[in-house]
Amino acid sequence: MDSEICDFLAGDELIEVIPNFTSGSIQLIGGDMGPFEAGLPVEVPLWIGINLRKRMKCVLKVPNWLLIDCLKDLITLENESNSLLQLPSLHFFEIAHIVVRDFKEDLQDGDQVKTLIQDLWDKREAKIRSSTLKFLKQSTYKSAQMDNIQQIEITQMRGPLIAATRNTERLLQNKHSTQN
Amino acid sequence: MDDNEDDITPAQVVADMRTAWHSESVSPCLLQSRLELVHCLVDQIEEMDKNLMTVQDRTHIKVSLHRLELQRLNYMINSYMRLRLKKIEENPIFLLEKHKEGIEKNKPPLMSEEELKFAHRFATAQTSVFSSTITQHLPASLARVPVPSEDLSVERVFISVESDDVEDVAVPEGDDPNSELLLPMQRENIYFLPLLSILPALEKNQVRLL
Known part of the structure; x- marks a missing residue:
């Protein structure tokens, strides 16, 4: 698993676009899409949205959670909470990244949105980092509850964390086998 | 796989394939084979490919979306097979x-x-x-x-609980291997924990690797 796979998986998340063409529904293997009616919002997977947008066939109906006020609220809540906040989508950061990159004409105040998302990312990363350090400093507990963590955050921390806990486990096994 | 394989919609096969691929990509060991999903999808892809060959207007929006979907599915299947073959080659x-x-x-x-x-x-x-x-x-x-x-005893994994009736999972404590910590498993909980403790629930598809 790497960030490319995360991006790919985020491509299957649904977003709303407003097409500028009319067409019947499309029977894809992964499910039916549409029908598309010019001017009417329709839910499609992100990968379809990107393709249509590149061909100037639609504009994005920006999800509420990517609006500045909502992002500011999320950051406030994230600040107030000790644990990780539940984000509105499981692939929040990947989708945000794709929207900022591929739908930037449809996004108002794109630069500010980028800064706010970075802010939120940094706040969560700081929480994850400090709790990871706390976890690795002890050897009593082998498990940690990490509700609301995002797939991309797991992907980022996995390598070092797994390598470290593998070593901890080997040391513990040695310790117990010499004690007995 | 269930006996009523025919009743499953292609969309469900795609979703199952995505989960199988996702799990294989984060699992430290080789997971049970889901090649029946691959076969099923390859059939679908070939059929769709044949249909697309007969279409006159190749530039139509529907055709390009179909093609793009085929590329995505092919990517997923190839990546899944590569991951598995790489694990097999290792040992x-x-x-x-x-x-x-x-x-x-x-x-x-x-x-x-x-x-x-x-x-x-x-x-x-x-x-x-x-x-x-x-x-x-x-x-x-x-x-x-x-x-x-x-040696799976040193491996730990991230999981999310996908079912409502998962029993508590016992994780041995590091300092004293004879005592255990019981972890309650509620839907949507995410844990980082030793693979061997969660393996039974994983085999029953009650939890998913992340």
């Missing part, structure tokens, strides 16, 4: 043994027929290379290809 003899043991215990097959064939051929090729280069020059007592065994 083919051990996995062949594990497969055999699993079958004897009536577990679902670890590898598909094709993967078994691949593992056999790879193991034979590897042994013959070792023999022609190194092992034939060694004293008989050392002339063996080592088969490292899999």
Whole structure:
């Protein structure tokens, strides 16, 4: 698993676009899409949205959670909470990244949105980092509850964390086998 | 796989394939084979490909979305197969043994027929290379290809709980292996924990690797 796979998986998340063409529904293997009616919002997977947008066939109906006020609220809540906040989508950061990159004409105040998302990312990363350090400093507990963590955050921390806990486990096994 | 395979919609197959691929990409060991999903999807892809060949207007929006979907599915399948073959290449003899043991215990097959064939051929090729280069020059007592065994006891994984009726999971404590910590498993909980503690729930598809 790497960030490319995360991006790919985020491509299957649904977003709303407003097409500028009319067409019947499309029977894809992964499910039916549409029908598309010019001017009417329709839910499609992100990968379809990107393709249509590149061909100037639609504009994005920006999800509420990517609006500045909502992002500011999320950051406030994230600040107030000790644990990780539940984000509105499981692939929040990947989708945000794709929207900022591929739908930037449809996004108002794109630069500010980028800064706010970075802010939120940094706040969560700081929480994850400090709790990871706390976890690795002890050897009593082998498990940690990490509700609301995002797939991309797991992907980022996995390598070092797994390598470290593998070593901890080997040391513990040695310790117990010499004690007995 | 269930007996009522025919009742499953292609969309469900795609979703299952995505989960299988996702799990394989984060699992430290080879997971049970889901090659029936791959076969099913390849059939769908070939059929769609044939249909698309007959379409007159190749630039139509529908055609390009169909093509794009086929590319995405192909990518997913290729990546899934590569991940599995890479794991098999790392330790083919051990996995062949594990497969055999699993079958004897009536577990679902670890590898598909094709993967078994691949593992056999790879193991034979590897042994013959070792023999022609190194092992034939060694004293008989050392002339063996080592088969490292899999040590899953040191592995930990991220999981999310996908079902409502998962029993509490007992995780041994690090300082005293005789005492355990009980973890309540509620839907949508995410844990980082030792693989061996969660393996039974994982095999029942009650939790998902992240």
